Amino acid sequence: MSSETLDKRRNTNLPKSLAIVSGKGGSGKTMLAASFMKLLDTSFEFRDDTSYRVLLVDADTGTGGLSYYMGLKHVKNITNGVYDLAIEGKDSDYFDFPLQNIKNTNSAFFLPIGNIKKLNKQKKRISSVGINSKQELELTYDFDGAIEKVMEFAYDEGFFTVFDCRGGIDTESLSVCSKVDGIILVAEADTTSFQASQLLVDTLEDNGLSHKLLGFLVNKVIEDPSVIARNGTSVFRSQYLYSIPFDLETTKEFLIGNIPSIKSAFSMHARKCLSKVLGDHIIPEPPSSRIISHEQFSTLQTSNPFSRSGIIIIVGLMLYAFLFGFILTDGLIVGPFSLFGVKIREIDFGIVLVAIL
Numbered sequence: 001m002s003s004e005t006l007d008k009r010r011n012t013n014l015p016k017s018l019a020i021v022s023g024k025g026g027s028g029k030t031m032l033a034a035s036f037m038k039l040l041d042t043s044f045e046f047r048d049d050t051s052y053r054v055l056l057v058d059a060d061t062g063t064g065g066l067s068y069y070m071g072l073k074h075v076k077n078i079t080n081g082v083y084d085l086a087i088e089g090k091d092s093d094y095f096d097f098p099l100q101n102i103k104n105t106n107s108a109f110f111l112p113i114g115n116i117k118k119l120n121k122q123k124k125r126i127s128s129v130g131i132n133s134k135q136e137l138e139l140t141y142d143f144d145g146a147i148e149k150v151m152e153f154a155y156d157e158g159f160f161t162v163f164d165c166r167g168g169i170d171t172e173s174l175s176v177c178s179k180v181d182g183i184i185l186v187a188e189a190d191t192t193s194f195q196a197s198q199l200l201v202d203t204l205e206d207n208g209l210s211h212k213l214l215g216f217l218v219n220k221v222i223e224d225p226s227v228i229a230r231n232g233t234s235v236f237r238s239q240y241l242y243s244i245p246f247d248l249e250t251t252k253e254f255l256i257g258n259i260p261s262i263k264s265a266f267s268m269h270a271r272k273c274l275s276k277v278l279g280d281h282i283i284p285e286p287p288s289s290r291i292i293s294h295e296q297f298s299t300l301q302t303s304n305p306f307s308r309s310g311i312i313i314i315v316g317l318m319l320y321a322f323l324f325g326f327i328l329t330d331g332l333i334v335g336p337f338s339l340f341g342v343k344i345r346e347i348d349f350g351i352v353l354v355a356i357l
Helices: 003-010 029-044 065-073 082-088 116-128 133-140 143-157 171-179 191-206 226-235 248-255 265-278 308-328 349-356
Strands: 017-022 053-059 108-111 159-167 182-187 213-221 240-245 332-339 342-347
Touching (some): 017 029, 017 191, 029 108, 029 213, 053 082, 082 116, 082 143, 143 159, 159 171, 171 191, 182 191, 182 265, 191 226, 213 226, 213 265
Parallel strands (some): 017 182, 053 108, 182 213
Antiparallel strands (some): 332 342
């Protein structure tokens, strides 16, 4: 399907599509994408139009973190997906890569990133034979065409599609952003994240995509976010959706593979952001009593799950996942590399969890 055809379909009442992006890794973007899927799935259950369904797509070409996360408890298989479509080219049939039903949802489906290993091997082969790698890669790897096929399928089948993109910005992320209806930027309050987010917005503008930026949200907030909310509106040139508090309990659940509960503080604030983008008729805004005001972020007690002490605990959990994951699992091949002088060929899921958080 051409970009012109996709643009025409956007002018109809068909479902929308969103790309979730961030200026750098570790922003909590993957956790938010999963939460958005759950919120949409729950909301669409009560709509008169039962044709609305949710499609969650892992478009993170760096780590594929969402696929590993969903593979823990929520889908049966993450072997095939977007990468396989990209490698086989535009002529492949998307029905060759069936979507995975997401367990314990009303009507939500998942498309994994697919076999990243295959592409990495292909790149090494191209490099080893000394040919024009870019030209050869374009002949055998068509990510842009794969995303077009995903979008065509989503529009034809009545899906609302949520893409989890790579932290930072690359060619593949730009491809996704060029085809979706809107983009949501996930930022954090620290200076590094702010600068990285500014670079991402500038890159979107350089590629003629800044008009698709529907707004930005601030994640993992433990202080009054008023300053970044005010400055971000100017620097990111888009509306401020809201801030999401650092929710210790939800983050702990995410570490063991659970999708955030729609009743959690994290999801309530994510719901407020999504409602501002899609409208209250699609995602009802949460009760004001469940939303933390900017001033309240600074007055949270240390016993509160959103407090500074929560960060210390979660860092400990992440370190636990990092260390014991080597012992308890076989891992995923992305090496080889060296750790403390020992040659390691695998990075296990514990490390993937650290990367996507």
